[in-house]
Amino acid sequence: MSTVMKIENLEAKIGDKKILKGLNLELEAGKVHAIMGPNGAGKSTLSKTIVGHYDVEVLGGDITYKGKSIVDMDAEERALEGIFLSFQHPVEIPGVNNAYFLRTALNAKRKHEGKEALNAAEFLRLMKSHLEMLGMKSDMISRSLNEGFSGGEKKRNEILQMLILEPEVIILDEIDSGLDIDALRAVSEGINKMKDGKRTFLVITHYSRILDYIEPDYIHVLKDGKVIKTAGPELVAQLEEHGYDAIEEE
Amino acid sequence: MANEGLDKAVSGEYALGFEIDIETEIVPPGLDENTIKFISNKKEEPEWMLELRLKALKKWETMTEPHWAKLDYTPIDYQSISYYAAPKEQLDSLDEVDPKILEAYEKLGISLEEQKQLAGVKVAVDAVIDSVSVKTTYSAELEKHGVIFCSISEAIRDYPELIKKYMFSVVPMADNYFAALNSAVFTDGTFVYIPKGVRCPMELSTYFRINATNTGQFERTLIVADEGSYVSYNEGCSAPTRDEHQLHAAVVELIILKDAEIKYSTIQNWYPGDENGKGGIYNFVTKRAICEGDNSKVSWTQVETGSAITWKYPSCILKGDNSVGEFYSVAVTTLAQQADTGTKMIHIGKNTKSTIISKGISAMKGQNTYRGLVKINASAVGARNYSECDSLLIGSKCGAHTFPYLESKDTQGQVEHEATTSKISDEQLFYLRQRGITEEDAVSMIVHGFCKQVFSQLPMEYAVEAKALLELTLEGSVG
Numbered sequence: 001m002s003t004v005m006k007i008e009n010l011e012a013k014i015g016d017k018k019i020l021k022g023l024n025l026e027l028e029a030g031k032v033h034a035i036m037g038p039n040g041a042g043k044s045t046l047s048k049t050i051v052g053h054y055d056v057e058v059l060g061g062d063i064t065y066k067g068k069s070i071v072d073m074d075a076e077e078r079a080l081e082g083i084f085l086s087f088q089h090p091v092e093i094p095g096v097n098n099a100y101f102l103r104t105a106l107n108a109k110r111k112h113e114g115k116e117a118l119n120a121a122e123f124l125r126l127m128k129s130h131l132e133m134l135g136m137k138s139d140m141i142s143r144s145l146n147e148g149f150s151g152g153e154k155k156r157n158e159i160l161q162m163l164i165l166e167p168e169v170i171i172l173d174e175i176d177s178g179l180d181i182d183a184l185r186a187v188s189e190g191i192n193k194m195k196d197g198k199r200t201f202l203v204i205t206h207y208s209r210i211l212d213y214i215e216p217d218y219i220h221v222l223k224d225g226k227v228i229k230t231a232g233p234e235l236v237a238q239l240e241e242h243g244y245d246a247i248e249e250e
Numbered sequence: 251m252a253n254e255g256l257d258k259a260v261s262g263e264y265a266l267g268f269e270i271d272i273e274t275e276i277v278p279p280g281l282d283e284n285t286i287k288f289i290s291n292k293k294e295e296p297e298w299m300l301e302l303r304l305k306a307l308k309k310w311e312t313m314t315e316p317h318w319a320k321l322d323y324t325p326i327d328y329q330s331i332s333y334y335a336a337p338k339e340q341l342d343s344l345d346e347v348d349p350k351i352l353e354a355y356e357k358l359g360i361s362l363e364e365q366k367q368l369a370g371v372k373v374a375v376d377a378v379i380d381s382v383s384v385k386t387t388y389s390a391e392l393e394k395h396g397v398i399f400c401s402i403s404e405a406i407r408d409y410p411e412l413i414k415k416y417m418f419s420v421v422p423m424a425d426n427y428f429a430a431l432n433s434a435v436f437t438d439g440t441f442v443y444i445p446k447g448v449r450c451p452m453e454l455s456t457y458f459r460i461n462a463t464n465t466g467q468f469e470r471t472l473i474v475a476d477e478g479s480y481v482s483y484n485e486g487c488s489a490p491t492r493d494e495h496q497l498h499a500a501v502v503e504l505i506i507l508k509d510a511e512i513k514y515s516t517i518q519n520w521y522p523g524d525e526n527g528k529g530g531i532y533n534f535v536t537k538r539a540i541c542e543g544d545n546s547k548v549s550w551t552q553v554e555t556g557s558a559i560t561w562k563y564p565s566c567i568l569k570g571d572n573s574v575g576e577f578y579s580v581a582v583t584t585l586a587q588q589a590d591t592g593t594k595m596i597h598i599g600k601n602t603k604s605t606i607i608s609k610g611i612s613a614m615k616g617q618n619t620y621r622g623l624v625k626i627n628a629s630a631v632g633a634r635n636y637s638e639c640d641s642l643l644i645g646s647k648c649g650a651h652t653f654p655y656l657e658s659k660d661t662q663g664q665v666e667h668e669a670t671t672s673k674i675s676d677e678q679l680f681y682l683r684q685r686g687i688t689e690e691d692a693v694s695m696i697v698h699g700f701c702k703q704v705f706s707q708l709p710m711e712y713a714v715e716a717k718a719l720l721e722l723t724l725e726g727s728v729g
Contacts, residue, residue: 051684054676079686087684091677095699104695105685112686144699161685 004029004200005050005169010061012049019045021225022061027169028218032201034211034236037222038244043204044088046222047171050202051085052078065169080112084167086158088174093145098157099127101145106164130163133193135186151178159190170194171202176210188213208236221247264521264556265722267491270354273338274380274462279330283307286434289334289381293403293437296410302423306433309424316427319590320619320651323559324495326532331497333435335380335462351379355457362387373484373711374399376456380465381437388452397450397481398443402470405441412443416474420503420538420567428499428534428561432468436501439469444479444510453482453709460489460520460531466497473503475510477543482513484712488556489521492529495558496521499534508543508570513551515708517716520556525614527586530558537564541573541599549576550593551707553716555723558587563621565594568602568630575604578704580716582723583616583648592622592653597630597663606637607703612648613724619651628659635664641671642700644693644724694721 005027012020019042027033037043049056050063052075063070070078093101107117118126124141131140134156146154155175162170172191176184191201191214203214211233219235220227221244229235229247239247277288286307290300315326337348355362355377362377362385374388376399383401392399398409406413423433440456460467475481489496498520504512523530533556539548550564566575577593595604610618624635641650652669674696682692698705698717705713 054680075680075683076686076688079684085684087681091675091681093678093681093696093699095702096695097699101682101685101695104691105682105687108686108688108691165685 002029003027004066006064008062008064010049010063011059012045012056013059014045014055014057018059019225020049023222023226025220025227027200027202029200030197031217032195032203032214033218033220034203034205034216035220035222036205036208036239036244039206041222042225043206043222044173047085047173047202047204050171051075051083080109082168083171084162084165084169085171086155086162086173086175088177090146090149090154090158092147092149094147096145098143098145099124099141102127102161102164105161109165126164127160130160134160134190135182136160152180152183155179155187156183156190159187162194163190166194167199169200169202171204173204174206175203176205176207184210184213208240211236223247263722263725264491266488266519267521268354268357269490270350270379270459270461272348272350272461274335275338276332276335276462276465279332279464281307281328281331281333281435285333289435289437292334292336293406295403295406298410298414299406302418303434306423306430310427310430310434313424313427313430319561319621320617321559321561321588321590323532323588326495326497328431330464332462332465333468334437335465336382337379351377354459373453373455376401376440376454377459378438378440378456378469379459380462380467383438383440392451395448395451396445397448398441399454400441402436402439402441402472405472409441409443412474413441413472416503416505417470417472420505420540421501421536426536429501429536432470432499432501432536436468436470439471439500441471442473442481442483444475444481446476447478448476449479450481453484455484455486458485458487460487460496460498463492464494464496466499468498469500471500471502473512473514474505475507475512475546477507478509480511482515482709484515484517484709486517486519488519489531491521495523495530495532497532497534498557500536502535502537502564504539504548506539506541506543506546506548506573509545510543511547512539513549514539514564515712516550516552516554517712517719518552518554518556518560519719522556522585522587523558525585527558530587531556532559533557533562534559535562537562538567539565539575540567541570541575541602543573544570544599545572546570547574547576549578549707551578551704552580553704553708553719554579554581554589554591555719557589560587560589560591562591563593565596566604567596567598568604568633569598571599572601572603573599574602577604577606577608578707579608580611580701580704580720581609581618582611582613582720583618584613584723586615588617590619590621592620594623595625595635597624597626597633597635597660599630601632602630603633604635606635606639608637608639609701609704610639610641610650611644611697611700611724612641612650613644614648616648617651618649619653621653623655623657624665626658626660626663626665630660630663633660633663635666637665637667639667639669640700642697643671643673690725694724697724
């Protein structure tokens with residue numbers, strides 16, 4: 001197996017509160033990893049730490065991505081290197097045109113990769129093709145980024161960004177929260193489209209619902225700032241039946 | 251992390267701080283009757299104009315400098331300023347403009363050569379350096395439509411009836427301290443007259459440049475839109491980087507007759523001084539429009555990025571029934587800049603309507619104040635106003651203040667006011683950075699989004715310029 005990301009003995013705090021307490025996790029390239037765990041286990045902190053969020057202070061341990069340590073990298077650099085976070089609560093940015101934002105992001109990435117920038121017309125074609133697939137209206141092109149979007153629209157827009165930016169490691173933080181069944185289907189379809197055996201997914205969830213749509217290869221159980229169990233997808237059924245308390249640390 | 255970054259990203263370099271290397275004729279500092287006579291004589295003005303100037307001087311001498319604005323600055327010594335400076339070679343033919351001046355204007359992004367512009371959108375330009383207009387383009391072509399577009403000095407000589415009728419009619423000579431000073435010493439500026447029923451065939455613009463040291467610039471602009479006419483007018487300005495403060499006290503009067511419309515846009519980019527408040531232009535400006543006739547309309551759009559001190563309240567007197575006044579403003583204060591700006595909407599006619607959209611952006615030690623008055627007279631039955639004043643703070647050392655005043659004598663008038671103050675949040679910045687956008691680009695994206703409503707009011711070419719200018723101004727204040 002080839003490892004795309006390795007987290008070793010990671011300790012991190014937010015404010016004065018230590019949340020990650022020696023977390024170990026290995027992500028196998030091209031696989032879907034689900035992180036499950038009770039509220040307060042540190043699931044969101046883990047995703048924030050990977051993308052370099054300003055709230056988090058790393059106290060010890062390391063995260064290596066494609067063999068390089070990333071804990072001292074700027075957030076934008078991690079993004080350009082291919083790490084993507086689908087936010088649980090995407091923030092509204094008034095007046096910033098959604099298409100303009102996305103084209104700027106895509107062209108920043110293309111520049112980083114030594115590729116030529118896409119012009120407005122080329123980009124629009126690309127964006128439109130994805131909009132349709134996600135069941136999004138064409139006014140998403142001109143609306144302001146996340147402003148006044150419904151919960152479902154916000155999540156679809158996150159997936160749209162993922163499809164356009166084509167990242168290598170994709171973190172989905174509670175992607176299914178607040179979605180109705182149609183939105184859930186559309187979002188899952190978008191995600192499954194990206195499953196090409198090369199991209200790696202880290203699906204953070206405390207419900208198993210999304211896992212019916214995106215079949216995980218591995219389940220990692222997170223509790224009190226540590227991964228306490230890693231198993232195959234069969235673990236989902238067990239968790240549903242017995243809850244997290246029944247899981248013993250390995 | 252965000253704050254240090256922000257500061258770095260909003261302390262952009264002033265790009266237009268060069269000096270034009272030309273010989274200048276400049277009068278010694280000081281202001282008295284002789285100064286006025288000298289200016290009037292230089293301009294070859296008729297006797298009646300000189301008399302008006304002297305009257306204004308007398309009034310000014312009895313007035314005191316106002317200090318009600320939220321501005322803090324070293325007192326201005328009016329006797330230490332030189333009131334007239336002009337490029338030495340006075341040229342008769344417009345084709346003989348000093349190549350250095352043409353070059354300087356090219357550097358400012360403005361072409362004074364008509365043939366060079368033919369490929370793109372035509373914009374007629376009046377170029378004013380210090381106290382004189384050096385060139386006005388397209389005058390001949392405009393004349394075919396009956397449009398008068400010339401320097402105010404020429405207008406005083408060539409169109410005395412129009413000047414006598416309209417000058418001082420909107421901003422009376424002793425309206426306020428700075429207007430009175432301007433009325434006495436104004437040196438150049440632009441005059442525009444659009445005849446009945448004419449839609450001005452091109453954008454008109456004036457570009458003001460302060461160049462000489464130790465001088466003030468006192469221009470006067472007068473635009474008359476006769477019945478059923480339309481004009482879009484733009485002004486821009488810049489000045490060299492200097493350690494001492496320079497005074498700019500202008501007056502703009504707009505007269506809009508029945509069914510006519512004036513769209514007036516300003517991109518103000520005077521030298522702002524440095525981060526310690528050293529140098530920079532003191533900008534004390536009186537701008538006022540009167541919607542004299544029924545169904546007339548005026549809109550002021552301003553993008554204010556320059557000056558150490560800005561004191562400016564473009565106003566609309568809505569006298570005609572159904573007349574409409576609009577004010578769209580973006581004011582940026584970074585470094586140690588201070589701005590006290592806003593508008594006055596005076597509703598007199600029936601069913602008059604006004605809209606105020608003000609966007610203040612403060613960064614570093616910048617202080618930004620919105621001050622606005624909406625006044626609805628008893629006669630203004632059915633008047634409506636909508637005001638929106640939003641402030642955006644970048645970093646924690648800057649300030650934003652809002653002083654909206656409302657006087658309504660019509661109980662049925664509809665007045666809506668909304669105000670917000672927001673900070674560029676770390677969360678917004680992070681979101682954009684997580685998509686691979688640098689912090690600087692993220693700030694400029696958020697700021698542009700904030701200003702969108704105002705930029706969309708500018709003519710296309712100017713909107714592009716305004717965006718670029720904003721980017722440059724805020725460059726380096728985040729990082």
